[in-house]
Each structure stands twice: as structure tokens, then as C-alpha cells.
Amino acid sequence: MSDEREAVIHAARAARIAAADLAICTRAQKDAALNAMADALVTHSGIIIEANSRDISSAVAAGTDPAIIDRLTLNAERILAVADALRTVADLPDPVGEVVRGYTLPNGLEVRQLRVPMGVIAMIYEARPNVTVDAAGLSLKSGNCVLLRGSSSAHNTNSELVAVMRNALSETDVPVDAIQLAPGTTHEAAKHLMTARGLVDVVIPRGGAGLIETVVTQSTVPVIETGVGNCHVYVDEAADLNMAVDIVINSKTQRTSVCNTAETVLVHRNIADEFLPMLMHAFKDAGVTVHGDSAMAAAAAQVGTQFAPVTDEDWAAEYYSLDMAAGVVDSLESAIAHIRRWSSGHTEAIVSNSQPAIRRFTSGLDSAAIMVNASTRFTDGGEFGFGAEIGISTQKLHARGPMGLPELTTTTYIVTGNGHTRH
Amino acid sequence: MSDEREAVIHAARAARIAAADLAICTRAQKDAALNAMADALVTHSGIIIEANSRDISSAVAAGTDPAIIDRLTLNAERILAVADALRTVADLPDPVGEVVRGYTLPNGLEVRQLRVPMGVIAMIYEARPNVTVDAAGLSLKSGNCVLLRGSSSAHNTNSELVAVMRNALSETDVPVDAIQLAPGTTHEAAKHLMTARGLVDVVIPRGGAGLIETVVTQSTVPVIETGVGNCHVYVDEAADLNMAVDIVINSKTQRTSVCNTAETVLVHRNIADEFLPMLMHAFKDAGVTVHGDSAMAAAAAQVGTQFAPVTDEDWAAEYYSLDMAAGVVDSLESAIAHIRRWSSGHTEAIVSNSQPAIRRFTSGLDSAAIMVNASTRFTDGGEFGFGAEIGISTQKLHARGPMGLPELTTTTYIVTGNGHTRH
Numbered sequence: 001m002s003d004e005r006e007a008v009i010h011a012a013r014a015a016r017i018a019a020a021d022l023a024i025c026t027r028a029q030k031d032a033a034l035n036a037m038a039d040a041l042v043t044h045s046g047i048i049i050e051a052n053s054r055d056i057s058s059a060v061a062a063g064t065d066p067a068i069i070d071r072l073t074l075n076a077e078r079i080l081a082v083a084d085a086l087r088t089v090a091d092l093p094d095p096v097g098e099v100v101r102g103y104t105l106p107n108g109l110e111v112r113q114l115r116v117p118m119g120v121i122a123m124i125y126e127a128r129p130n131v132t133v134d135a136a137g138l139s140l141k142s143g144n145c146v147l148l149r150g151s152s153s154a155h156n157t158n159s160e161l162v163a164v165m166r167n168a169l170s171e172t173d174v175p176v177d178a179i180q181l182a183p184g185t186t187h188e189a190a191k192h193l194m195t196a197r198g199l200v201d202v203v204i205p206r207g208g209a210g211l212i213e214t215v216v217t218q219s220t221v222p223v224i225e226t227g228v229g230n231c232h233v234y235v236d237e238a239a240d241l242n243m244a245v246d247i248v249i250n251s252k253t254q255r256t257s258v259c260n261t262a263e264t265v266l267v268h269r270n271i272a273d274e275f276l277p278m279l280m281h282a283f284k285d286a287g288v289t290v291h292g293d294s295a296m297a298a299a300a301a302q303v304g305t306q307f308a309p310v311t312d313e314d315w316a317a318e319y320y321s322l323d324m325a326a327g328v329v330d331s332l333e334s335a336i337a338h339i340r341r342w343s344s345g346h347t348e349a350i351v352s353n354s355q356p357a358i359r360r361f362t363s364g365l366d367s368a369a370i371m372v373n374a375s376t377r378f379t380d381g382g383e384f385g386f387g388a389e390i391g392i393s394t395q396k397l398h399a400r401g402p403m404g405l406p407e408l409t410t411t412t413y414i415v416t417g418n419g420h421t422r423h
Numbered sequence: 424m425s426d427e428r429e430a431v432i433h434a435a436r437a438a439r440i441a442a443a444d445l446a447i448c449t450r451a452q453k454d455a456a457l458n459a460m461a462d463a464l465v466t467h468s469g470i471i472i473e474a475n476s477r478d479i480s481s482a483v484a485a486g487t488d489p490a491i492i493d494r495l496t497l498n499a500e501r502i503l504a505v506a507d508a509l510r511t512v513a514d515l516p517d518p519v520g521e522v523v524r525g526y527t528l529p530n531g532l533e534v535r536q537l538r539v540p541m542g543v544i545a546m547i548y549e550a551r552p553n554v555t556v557d558a559a560g561l562s563l564k565s566g567n568c569v570l571l572r573g574s575s576s577a578h579n580t581n582s583e584l585v586a587v588m589r590n591a592l593s594e595t596d597v598p599v600d601a602i603q604l605a606p607g608t609t610h611e612a613a614k615h616l617m618t619a620r621g622l623v624d625v626v627i628p629r630g631g632a633g634l635i636e637t638v639v640t641q642s643t644v645p646v647i648e649t650g651v652g653n654c655h656v657y658v659d660e661a662a663d664l665n666m667a668v669d670i671v672i673n674s675k676t677q678r679t680s681v682c683n684t685a686e687t688v689l690v691h692r693n694i695a696d697e698f699l700p701m702l703m704h705a706f707k708d709a710g711v712t713v714h715g716d717s718a719m720a721a722a723a724a725q726v727g728t729q730f731a732p733v734t735d736e737d738w739a740a741e742y743y744s745l746d747m748a749a750g751v752v753d754s755l756e757s758a759i760a761h762i763r764r765w766s767s768g769h770t771e772a773i774v775s776n777s778q779p780a781i782r783r784f785t786s787g788l789d790s791a792a793i794m795v796n797a798s799t800r801f802t803d804g805g806e807f808g809f810g811a812e813i814g815i816s817t818q819k820l821h822a823r824g825p826m827g828l829p830e831l832t833t834t835t836y837i838v839t840g841n842g843h844t845r846h
Contacts, residue, residue: 020763024786105808109797118819119789197639201819216620217643222820243842250844340443362837363447366542374532374840383845384836385528396541396624396833397645398821410819413807414785417797419666421673422806 007183008192012199015120015145018177023117023143025174027094033174034090034137038083040168041133041161045079051160052129059153071128072154082133085388089137092387095406096143110416115409117143119201122182122193124149124215126207129157135206136165136179138390142408145178147200149193152185194219201410206391209318224398224407226391229259229346230318231376234335234361236352237268241275243373244351245282250375251349253286257320259392260347260379264315264325266335272299272328280305283324292326315342332357336364343367345394347379368394368401430606431615435622438543438568441600446540446566448597450517453564456597457513461506463591464556464584468502474583475552482576494551495577505556508811512560515810518829519566533839538832540566542624545605545616547572547638549630552580558629559588559602561813565831568598570623572605572613617642624833629814632741647821647830649814652682652769653741654799657758657784659775660691664698666796667774668705674772674799676709680743682815683770683802687738687748689758695722695751703728706747715749738765755780759787766790768817770802791817791824 025033041048052074059069101113121144123135132148139146150158162181169176182193194203194215203223205215216223233251235244251262267275276299283290289306290296291314300307308314314325315338329335339348349371350361362370369379379402381389386404393399399407448456464471475497482492524536544567546558555571562569573581585604592599605616617626617638626646628638639646656674658667674685690698699722706713712729713719714737723730737748738761752758762771772794773784785793792802802825804812809827816822822830 020787020789023789103808105806109801109806111807113824116789220640222645222818224820240842246842246844254845364443366443366446366539367835369836369838372837372839374838374843375845377845378532378838378840378843379836383528383532384534385526395645397647400833401536401836410823412790413792413802413824414795415792415797415801416795417801419663419669420797420801421669422677422798422800 002188004184004186004189005192008189009196009199011147011180011183012120012193012196014177015147015180016199018175019117019119019145021175022140022145022178023096023119025143027096029173030094030141030143031090033169033172033178034086034140036168036172037133037137037165038086038090040164041079041083041086044164045076048079048157048160048164049074049076051156054156055154064153072157074129074157078130082130085130085134086137089141089388092141092405094141095409098406100411107420108417109420112414112416113411114414115406116412118408118410120145120147120199121408122147122149122196122200122203122221124190124193124203124205124207124211126151126211129154129161131206132158132161133165134388135390136162138388138405138408140174140178142405144408145175145180147180147182147193149182149190155185191218194221197221204390222398224391224393224403225395226393226403227259227346228318228344228394229261229392230264230316230342230344231260231262231347231349232264232266232339232343233262233349233351233376234329234332234339235265235267235271235275236332236350236354236357236361237270238354238357239268239271239275239351240353241271241278244275245278247349247351247373247375248279249282249286249288251377252288252324253322254375254377256322258377259318260376261320262324262349262376263317263319264327264342266327266329266338268332268335269328269330276328277303287322289323290326291323293328295328296326318344332360336361339365339367346392347371347376349374349376368392425611427607427609427612428615431612432619432622434570434603434606435543435616435619437600438570438603439622441598442540442542442568444598445563445568445601446519446542448566450519452596453517453566454513456592456595456601457509457560457563459591459595460556460560460588461509461513463587464502464506464509467587468499471502471580471583471587472497472499475580477579478577487576495580497552497580501553505553508553508557509560512564512811515564515828517564518832521829523834530843531840532843535837535839536834537837538829539835541831541833543568543570543622544831545570545572545619545623545626545644547613547616547626547628547630547634549574549634552577552584554629555581555584556588557811558813559585561811561828561831563597563601565828567831568601568603570603570605570616572616575608578608614641617644620644627813645821647814647816647826648818649816649826650682650769651741651767651817652684652815653687653739653765653767654683654685654770654772655687655689655762655766656685656772656774656799657752657755657762658688658690658694658698659755659773659777659780659784660693661777661780662691662694662698662774663776664694664701667698668701670772670774670796670798671702672705672709672711675711675747676745677798677800679745681800682741683799684743685747685772685799686740686742687750687765689750689752689761691755691758692751692753699751700726710745712746713749714746716751718751719749741767755783759784762788762790769815770794770799772797772799791815
């Protein structure tokens with residue numbers, strides 16, 4: 001066994017042992033620990049910022065993109081924000097212990113299905129150091145020990161954040177090993193984490209499509225895939241056209257860099273003549289570049305909207321920018337067929353006042369969320385009222401759509417009898 | 424792409440297309456199809472038995488164990504039983520469409536989380552041809568298309584069963600490709616199935632530990648692990664000793680070849696003097712061989728119970744036979760530590776009248792089910808009242824413990840507004 005692998009296994013074992021103690025901590029004990037972590041981060045913001053500045057210097061020296069450097073940066077204000085996020089998590093209900101299902105069988109056996117922690121979560125993520133604190137807080141609240149594997153570019157920052165949080169835990173009833181930095185910064189080290197079956201219960205990747213693909217194909221531990229989004233808005237022939245403009249523009253432009261942003265708009269042919277000029281004006285005002293078919297081309301040319309002919313790459317694209325693929329469809333069925341072919345299964349929206357069209361659209365697709373007369377941007381743990389979000393699952397197993405604290409738990413059956421044996 | 428891989432991908436694509444149609448079939452349409460399949464199996468039992476006899480001849484010629492040949496055998500009576508099982512599935516409630524969660528947000532958005540089919544399930548299983556029919560029925564009822572990959576020793580039987588069921592479907596509203604035999608009988612063909620990401624939504628292996636390990640490590644499609652069991656019974660110092668004997672004997676001997684059979688008994692030292700002789704008499708009467716520690720050795724010798732010294736292999740063993748590992752523990756905490764170390768996380772039982780001991784036992788373990796004063800044999804979909812069982816999950820993601828029809832579904836969020844955009 002390599003030294004690196006040994007270090008990862010050693011950390012996972014420590015997490016496993018701590019998990020047994022953390023699982024039986026009360027909500028009061030966990031909330032006290034979360035608040036102590038928040039206080040410690042604020043108190044020690046000086047050394048955290050110092051560690052962060054070392055990461056930033058390295059990134060600047062390496063010629064890193066300024067946008068990425070901005071995401072990497074922690075300052076006093078951002079540290080206050082992550083500390084506040086921990087206090088918010090403390091205020092959320094504890095999912096552990098909830099009775100999901102309970103009944104008494106004809107033979108008198110009492111069956112109770114209870115939420116319990118998963119045990120040990122490995123979080124593999126990119127860039128932003130606030131994920132280090134968020135993931136630690138959400139894992140702890142749900143009774144799980146966490147192994148945090150951030151990107152090597154944030155290693156100094158993440159090390160300091162974890163050191164400060166662990167130090168805070170040492171004064172509480174929660175075991176210090178509830179929060180650990182996963183040892184090593186190499187791809188091999190991450191692989192050791194993803195293959196630590198029996199020690200790690202679930203791996204959650206947070207980052208770009210490349211990271212997620214790597215984890216999904218290399219992990220032998222179960223994975224929850226998060227947040228790859230190619231979302232669609234379909235404007236039906238029975239749409240309120242002004243509403244449709246608002247929803248398309250909001251879905252595309254309210255924040256372009258996130259997974260619930262719409263990347264494609266499909267318009268029913270019967271309303272195209274009236275709707276496309278309205279849409280093209282709005283696109284022009286919002287600075288959107290349309291990647292469209294011939295009908296879109298004509299409308300864009302009349303208005304002077306930025307335009308490029310659409311390709312299959314566009315239908316598949318997650319632009320994360322002010323670009324949008326656009327096409328006219330002959331029918332609702334064509335829209336459904338298009339979305340089934342190209343969607344990543346995140347969120348699709350229909351704008352329509354027709355109940356039959358809405359019913360067909362919502363039952364005909366295979367995505368985590370369907371919006372009816374609402375922006376795709378609402379697929380979000382915060383918007384759904386979960387109070388916190390681990391990510392948005394686009395897989396079908398375990399959790400689908402925005403994940404809150406309950407999605408970080410599993411269940412166990414407690415069955416009580418008085419000497420019951422089976423015949 | 425190899426021909427075999429092409430055939431698997433082709434079948435998976437056909438399943439994917441059929442899945443869109445099956446997902447919107449009503450319960451009445453699905454139940455009619457299940458009953459038509461049941462009728463067809465009975466009507467065509469002659470050709471099914473003929474196909475089965477070819478598999479049996481090959482197995483006999485290969486010198487296969489008679490117990491395995493028995494499991495492979497279909498006769499008229501067994502075909503009636505699998506047909507009845509399909510009718511029972513038709514009578515179960517449809518999980519699809521159930522509103523799992525629903526609320527209205529402060530901004531007026533209506534959020535509904537609905538159960539929907541997974542889509543395409545690949546079932547990889549060993550030996551018994553009844554699984555072919557069971558899995559087809561449960562998948563269809565839950566709105567999923569299934570790719571059935573049985574063992575090559577049952578290939579003629581499974582081919583005929585699937586042909587009969589598909590032929591029955593052709594007369595119904597359910598698409599024929601809802602049920603397909605996965606092409607190929609090689610390990611490579613199974614691997615193609617497990618790596619058909621985007622076409623297959625979930626792989627469920629049913630069989631021995633070797634099969635499950637292979638699927639878990641080779642699959643890039645999400646897997647639900649089922650049914651590996653090393654279950655424990657702990658007899659506490661506050662146990663009713665007669666009840667404890669009944670529960671240990673029932674847990675071990677009521678049926679030895681299944682995953683919810685107990686393989687280890689742990690006895691609190693404070694009651695060992697009184698309890699071990701009772702237990703050894705019962706073991707002797709039931710023909711159980713004890714693999715025990717020194718205290719067990721002494722008690723076994725006095726009574727004349729079959730005995731062997733216990734080893735670490737015994738603590739880890741799933742005997743699936745009339746053998747049982749046995750030890751005396753100094754405390755409840757020692758019992759918990761032993762179980763945490765050796766258990767497969769399936770089912771553990773405590774026999775005790777002490778509420779604090781029960782509370783500590785149920786919160787201190789990490790298994791799918793905990794029995795309090797009841798036999799481990801009750802961890803079962805049928806016993807839990809699910810009406811049908813896909814298997815018993817020993818993983819923590821998605822489903823844990825006995826899986827019924829709802830565990831074959833995922834959910835989707837339908838969010839309805841009237842022009843809502845995000846600020």
C-alpha cells in the first residue's frame with residue numbers, strides 16, 4: 001500500500017470511528033458545535049486570509065483567469081458570510097430521527113423506518129473555499145463525518161479552514177474527526193477516496209462536468225451526481241406571450257453561470273410570427289446571442305439581434321453565458337422529443353395556459369424538475385425552502401433535484417415485538 | 424464497437440424509447456398487461472417446460488449440483504406460482520404518481536414532488552428462472568422497462584419465458600419492449616449492460632456475493648446492492664431467556680439458505696451460566712453446529728452439542744447452513760463493537776426487556792434493520808407488508824432494507840406558477 005493510500009485509508013477509518021459517536025449526538029450538541037465553528041472562523045479570519053493569500057499568489061503566478069481567482073478569494077466579509085451560513089444550518093431542523101414510515105403489522109410487530117446518518121461522506125469539489133465550510137456544516141448537522149477534498153489550488157485555504165473548525169470542535173461534544181481534510185492533493189489520492197468501499201458511504205462531486213464524469217466512472221463507492229444543466233424553455237401555442245418573454249429572459253439572463261439557467265428556447269410554430277419579434281427585441285436588450293434555426297434567423301435579422309446558425313453542438317451546450325440556442329417546433333410533441341434528446345435532465349419549463357398541453361409536457365419528459373409558467377431558475381434548494389443546498393442531483397437514484405439535509409441521510413428499520421418468531 | 428456491444432446498446436435504446444410510452448400507461452393498462460402475461464405463461468407452460476428441460480439436460484451433463492438443478496427446474500406447478508405472483512403484483516397499488524411532498528411557497532409557487540418510473544432497469548441475476556418473471560412484473564408495474572440478464576445455464580428457459588411475456592404484451596397497451604432479454608450470455612455482454620450510461624438508469628444484481636461485487640466494481644451505471652447477510656442476535660443480561668432461545672433458534676434454523684438468517688449469537692456474560700445450557704440443548708435438538716469461544720465450548724461439551732472453536736473466518740461467515748458462530752461478551756458495548764466490526768449491515772436482533780439497553784443497541788448500530796425481541800427472519804418485503812420484494816438493499820443510498828415497488832421509482836418536481844421569475 002502506497003503511503004498516500006495509507007494516509008487516505010487512515011483518515012477514512014478515523015471518520016468511521018467518529019461517525020458512531022456523531023450519529024448519537026443530539027441536535028443541541030450538533031448546533032452548539034456549528035455555532036462554535038462559526039465563531040472560530042470569525043475569530044481566526046486573519047490567519048485564514050493569510051493562508052488564502054498564499055493560494056492567490058500561486059494562482060496569479062500561474063496566470064490563472066481573474067474570474068477563477070475571484071472565486072478562490074476569501075476576505076473578512078466572505079468569512080462572515082460562511083460563518084453566517086453555519087448558523088443558518090444550526091437553525092434548520094435535524095433530519096436524524098425522523099420517522100419516515102411507521103405501522104403495526106397484523107402479527108403485532110411494530111415497524112418504524114427512521115432517518116439515520118449515512119456515516120462517512122467524501123466531498124470532492126473545485127475552487128471555491130466556501131464549499132469547504134458549507135459541506136462541513138451540512139454533513140455535521142445531518143450526523144455525517146466528512147472527508148473534504150478540495151482543489152489543490154485552494155489547499156492552503158482549505159487546510160486552515162479545516163484546522164480552525166476542528167479546533168473549535170475540540171471544545172464541544174462533537175468528535176474532532178467529524179471534519180477532516182482528505183490527505184493528498186493528487187488525482188491518485190482522490191481515487192483512493194473513491195474506492196474506499198466499506199469506509200466511505202457516499203461520494204458527492206461538486207464541480208464541472210469533467211470532475212463529475214471522472215468520479216462517476218472511477219468510484220466504486222456510491223456516487224450522487226450533481227448539477228450539470230442543459231435546461232429548456234418551451235413556449236406553447238397557448239402561451240401568454242408577454243409572460244413567455246419574461247420567463248425566457250429570466251431563465252437565461254438572471255444569472256448565467258449556474259446550472260438552472262436555460263440554454264435553449266423552443267417556440268411553437270403557430271405563434272412564431274407574433275412571438276419571435278417580441279423575443280428578439282428582449283434578447284437584443286439583454287445582450288443575448290441567439291444560436292437559431294432559419295425562422296429565428298429571419299426574426300433576428302429584422303430586429304438586429306446577435307445571431308449564429310444553430311448546430312448540434314449548440315443544442316447540447318451548457319453555455320453558462322449570454323448565448324441561447326433557439327428553434328421553432330411544429331408541435332408540443334416535437335418539443336418533447338427535442339428535449340428528451342438533448343436535455344441533461346435538470347429542469348425544463350413550459351409557458352402555456354392550456355391544461356392538456358401542460359399535462360402532456362409534465363408527463364412526457366424525464367427531468368428532475370418541470371416548471372409550469374415559471375422560470376427555470378427556481379430549481380434551487382433555497383428557493384424550494386430547504387434552507388440549505390448540497391447540490392442539485394441529476395441522477396435518479398436516492399435523490400433527484402435540489403438536495404437538502406434529509407438527502408444526506410439514509411434510513412433504518414426498527415422492528416419491535418415481544419418474542420415474535422417466523423412460521 | 425463489437426457486435427455484442429452493439430446488440431446490447433440496441434436493446435437498451437429500444438428500452439429507452441419504450442420507457443417514454445410505458446411511463447404514461449395508466450394503472451389499468453399495466454394491470455391488464457400483467458394479467459395477460461400471467462394467462463400466457465399458464466397457456467404456454469408446455470413450451471416453457473420443454474425449453475427448461477433443455478437447460479436441465481445441459482446442467483446434468485455438466486455434473487451440476489442437484490440443489491442447483493432443483494432451483495433451475497420449472498414444472499407446471501411452479502409456472503402456476505409465478506403466474507399467480509404476477510396477478511398479485513397487478514393487485515398492488517401503483518407507486519407512480521404518488522405525491523411524496525407538496526407545498527406552496529411564500530411567493531405562490533406550488534411545489535409537488537411526484538413518484539415517476541426510473542426508466543430502464545437492468546437486472547443481473549443467477550439461476551432461478553422465476554426471477555425472470557418476478558423482475559419483469561415488478562418493473563412493469565412500477566412503469567420501468569427491464570433488461571433481463573439471467574445466468575447462461577437458464578438461457579433457454581429465460582428466452583422462452585420472455586418470448587411468451589412479450590407475445591402477451593403485443594395484445595395490450597403496454598409496449599412490447601418493456602420486457603427484453605439482454606443480448607449475449609458472456610461476461611463481456613453483462614459489462615456492456617453495466618456501462619450503458621444514459622441508456623440504463625439502474626443495475627440491480629441479485630445473487631451471491633461474487634456477482635454483487637463484480638457488478639458494484641465494474642458498473643458505471645448506479646447500482647442497488649442487494650442481500651448479503653451476516654446477521655447477529657444479541658442476548659442481553661435483561662433478556663427473557665426462553666424468548667431468547669426461541670428467537671435464536673428461529674433466526675438460525677427457520678430457513679438457513681436466506682440472507683436474513685442469523686449467523687452469530689452473542690450472549691451477555693451475566694446470564695451465560697444459566698442461558699448457555701438452555702441454548703446448547705436447543706442447538707442440539709435443531710442439529711446446529713456451534714463455532715464458539717471457550718465458554719461456549721464448555722457448555723457444548725456438557726450437553727453434547729456439535730462444536731468447533733471459533734475463528735475470525737467464522738465471525739465473518741455467511742454460513743447459509745446449520746452452523747452458527749457464538750460468543751460470550753462482557754457488556755452491551757462489547758456486543759455493539761463486535762457487530763459493528765463483523766456485520767454486513769443487514770439485520771441484527773436484541774433480546775432484552777431493558778429499555779435503556781434496547782435504546783442503546785438500536786442507536787449504536789449501523790444496519791438496515793434492527794429487531795427488538797423478534798427474529799431476524801422478519802426482515803423481508805412480504806413480512807413488512809410490501810406485497811412484493813425486489814430484494815433487500817444493504818447499501819445506504821436510495822433504498823435500505825426490503826425494497827418494494829416504490830423503491831423502483833424516482834421522483835420529479837412539478838413547480839407551477841403564473842409567470843414567476845426570480846429576482
